[in-house]
Each structure stands twice: as structure tokens, then as C-alpha cells.
Amino acid sequence: MASPRTALTALLEQCGVTVDGTAPWDIKVRDERFFSRVLAKKSLGFGESYVEGWWDCPRVDDLVERLVRARAADQVRGGLSLALAALPAHLRNLQTPARSRQVAERHYDLGNDLFETFLDHYLQYSCAYFGENGDLDAAQVRKMRLICEKLELEPGDAVLDVGCGWGGLARFMAEEYGCSVVGVNISGRQIEYARGFCAGLPVEIRACDYREMAGSFDKIVSVGMFEHVGPKNHRAFMRSVARCLKPDGLFLLHTIGSNVSSQTCDPWIERFIFPNGCLPSMTQIARAAEDVFVVEDLHNLGPHYARTLACWLANFRAGWGKLRATYGEGFKRMWEYYLQASAGAFRARDIQLWQLLLTHPGAPQPHCR
Helix, strand or coil: CCCHHHHHHHHHHHCCCCECCCCCCCEEECCCHHHHHHHHHHHHHHHHHHHCCCEECCCHHHHHHHHHHCCHHHHCCCCHHHHHHCHHHHHCCCCCCCCCHHHHHHHHCCCHHHHHHHCCCCCCCCCCCCCCCCCHHHHHHHHHHHHHHHCCCCCCCEEEEECCCCCHHHHHHHHHHCCEEEEEECCHHHHHHHHHHCCCCCEEEEECCHHHCCCCEEEEEEECCHHHCCHHHHHHHHHHHHHHEEEEEEEEEEEEEECCCCCCCCHHHHHHCCCCCCCCEHHHHHHHHCCCCEEEEEEECHHHHHHHHHHHHHHHHHHHHHHHHHHHHHHHHHHHHHHHHHHHHHHCCCEEEEEEEEECCCCCCCCCC
């Protein structure tokens, strides 16, 4: 029987990756325990061992892209503990109102200083939409304008922003389009920031779970929040939005998506970055929307997310000096791995970024009113 080093080295070579090689995507192993850990825990062990300094790679994004394209994870059996860890997502609802706050507490409330370091001026923590140049600020404004145009925003529109983040899109819609906006959020740090960022504008930021939303709105938008809803709640989310949308209103859903339906997220991402998260598939979205909404338009911006993540990584590294004392070197490795691994997955087309425009059944079709 081959040793863990021999077995994993052979698998990596099939993917075009050499252990202790010289290419930017090759792995430099610093601890021999790396091999057995990856064979037992797959992507979880791969990411854990990177954070702990067991291996290095100049371009983790290129490495992950090669591994994903070659479907390397499918060739690793993994241990029993890994299989057992996925069972709770199948047996119970991991995104109840109480549990849904875990991602806010463990991720979005990490510190506004962290997110201000690598995001754009509007603090858009979602895929940008690049034009001819690679400027992140311009690309995020272009993304927000794309959303507003799809929603056919007009002065005086009442807009609901579900999962409004730090309030950047709400501010943009109020300033640029003359709308009144209600943003709902469950992250304390984001709510506090958004209220200050939107001060003096017709913007109200509510501490509110999507299941508790109330009111009647001309347009509704949700950007980068549906990934936290969970498959067992997709239908409830759609119904909550439909309840608040006027009969002839428009709803835009902006979400990262998976090519396949699942009840779970990547185990490393779930443990270290987004607890209880799960990327929806197109099948899951369609089932949740059936008889609730009509899908008017579908737009895949996936390739733009890899560019967005590259900008975030560069900004994070450039600003690390201001964060080091607060967050520590272990956090730096974790965050860099998160940004690079995500970029690799997008470049490999393993995950997507979808914008869906939806209406109530029987409502006029957008641009035909």
C-alpha cells in the first residue's frame, strides 16, 4: 500500500501540480503530516494545514483552479469523521433564526476596520462588474448601477434591501436614483456603520431577520445574502420577499451559486469563514421560486468574481500593516487562503454568480410596461 506522501503526490501530479516544484502553483511541503491529513479530511485538511503553515504556494488561486478542474477531491475517499460532520445539515435546519446569527457574529462582526481595508468606498462585499479597466471602485459602482437599471428604479420608489451590509447600495439608490430605502440586517457592526453611512438620506436600517420583514415595496433587492439562507429555508425566503413586494414590483436576487444541489458548504469555508452557509443551485432556486415568482432574466457574472477577489487580496495585503496587531499572522494566512481559494473555484467555473430578476405571476414584464 502506498504511503500518504506517495499517494497524494501522484494525485497532485495528475493535476499538473508538483510537490516541492518550481511553478507558481506548486506546493512546498513544510510538515510531513500534510499528506495524511489531506487524505483523511480532503478540502478541510488541505485548508487547515495551509493556515497552520504546513505547506506554502506562491499562487494558491492557480493551484486551487487546477485541483478543481481535475476534480481532485472526487479521487480522495476521506475519513469517517468527515462524512459524519455533514450529517446535521441533512437532518435538521442549520439556519434557524437563532443559528442564522452565527455568521454575523463570527464573520461580519469581525471588525469594520478589516473590511474597510480591502473593500471599495461603498463597502460592497459582493461581486463587482468590471469594464475596460480593473479599478475596483469603478467596477462596484458599475455593478450597483446595473442592479438599479434592472430594477428600473425611479425617483420616489420604495425599495427594500434584504441583507443590506454596510449600507453602500442603499446609499447609492437614495443618492443616485431618489429612492427611499429600508435595509434589513442582523449584523450589529454592519447596522451601526450603515446607519452612519446613510445618515441624512431617506434610508432606514432595521435590525431584522428576513423572516420578520414587513411593509410594501416597489422594488426589492438582495445582494450576497441568499447564500446564508440554507436549502431548508429557500421557500420561506421567497415567500417573505413576495409578501413585501407590490403586485407589479420587481425583485433582484444576486447570489453565488453552485453547479450542483447540496445541503452543505465546503467544509473548510463552513468552519473558518461562513458557518451554516450553503451555495444554492439553480435547481434549488427554481424550486423555491415556483408559483411564487416568475423568472424574467438570468445573468451570470461569475468571471467578474475572480477579478473582484484578486482586488480584495491585493488591498488586504497592502493594508495588512494596520491590521496585524489586532488579527495576528494566523488570521492573515486564513484570509489569504479564503480569498485565493475562492478565486480559483470561480476561475475553474465550479461556482457561479447569478443575478435573477423576478416578478409576481401575472405582473407586467420588465421593460414592457
